[in-house]
Amino acid sequence: MTRPSMPVGQIGDYEIKQLKIFKTVADCGGFSAAETELNISRSTISIHISNLESRLNLILCRRGRAGFSLTEEGAVVYDATVKLLGELENFRSTIHHLGSQLTGSLTVLFSDTISLDPRAGMPQVFRKFAKLASEVYLTSEVARMTEIERQVLSEEADIGFIPYHRSLDGLDYQHIYSDTCYLYCSKDNPLYSLDEEELSDEIIDGFPVAYAGMKTQENISGHLANMNLKATAYNYESRLALILSSRYIGYLPEHYARPYVEDGELKPVALDRRFYTLEIMAITKKTCSVNKVRSLFIKTMQDHYRQ
Structure with missing residues (x-):
């Protein structure tokens, strides 16, 4: 009792x-x-x-x-x-x-625009980490998702930040934030002036598309399956340039495209059905070895997100 x-x-x-x-x-x-x-x-x-x-x-x-x-x-x-x-x-x-005075090095890799996304809070995390580990040499670079995975697994890099697209046995994943990606066209694109009811799937799928050019998760592949894939642009910046040329349409994260939408340079196409979600993850290698520098960076990052 x-x-x-x-x-x-x-x-x-x-x-x-x-x-x-x-x-x-x-x-x-x-x-x-x-x-x-x-x-x-x-x-x-x-x-x-x-x-x-x-x-x-x-x-x-x-x-x-x-x-x-x-x-x-x-x-x-x-x-x-x-x-x-x-x-x-x-x-x-x-x-x-x-x-204790930490020494050594730390390599952090980012996919695309994650390092400057306010939701990732990297400037604040870097500031706190550098204050706690002033003698650690820090390397911060942008790379493709597959290259980030390879370097983290081979311990060439300590931590990576990527959109989740697959699960690898040797990696641990920590969710950071979510991105909704919409299909966009530029103001000079013929689709820009069409009303929502005029934007049939047949018209949208017939227009040239710029995309990342790599195999990704099923929900994204499903959106691209019937589209007219005509240009490859892995990074958002280069993809945006192609979309702004008016010759292509393409998917971009809502947060990244927002300033261009507010300025009238871009417009989402078929807002109600042409979108998908990306889960942004921090990845580290599964290991039993102690890496104090990496552990401190992860702890600093987690403390920032808890706040």
């Missing part, structure tokens, strides 16, 4: 110690198995667990002839303990970084 809940109050060093013992007991599957791991007697372990249960006013585990098991409340406390101890370790790691 669940006891009436009571305020927990302050969590101090003694409670942290008890929670660590509780976690070890749960991980080991019982008091006896935890004796060797903790290097304390079973009776001492039992006292710590009983005191923790009294402190939390909860029954955390069942022990007896039937064996050891966590109660429903114990399982919740276990998950919360894992999270708490993880946060404490992150805190210690951060303080360690702050208290």
